[in-house]
Amino acid sequence: MTSAERHEINNVLAALLAEAQLLQMDELTPDQTIGVDHIVSHARRLRDLLRPPAAVIDPEFTIA
Numbered sequence: 001m002t003s004a005e006r007h008e009i010n011n012v013l014a015a016l017l018a019e020a021q022l023l024q025m026d027e028l029t030p031d032q033t034i035g036v037d038h039i040v041s042h043a044r045r046l047r048d049l050l051r052p053p054a055a056v057i058d059p060e061f062t063i064a
Contacts, residue, residue: 006050017043
């Protein structure tokens, strides 16, 4: 996957993760809490999978 493709997916993923994290701050039913927690955990997992290989080897790696 190219860095441009990762970037495009990451933009949408970041927005999804931000919205889900905002939802976590609301008062939710137990079922809603479970659903939002799943969204957050899966979004974070996908975000980590999309990191460039250098970032996987060195967690301090940043793209300028």
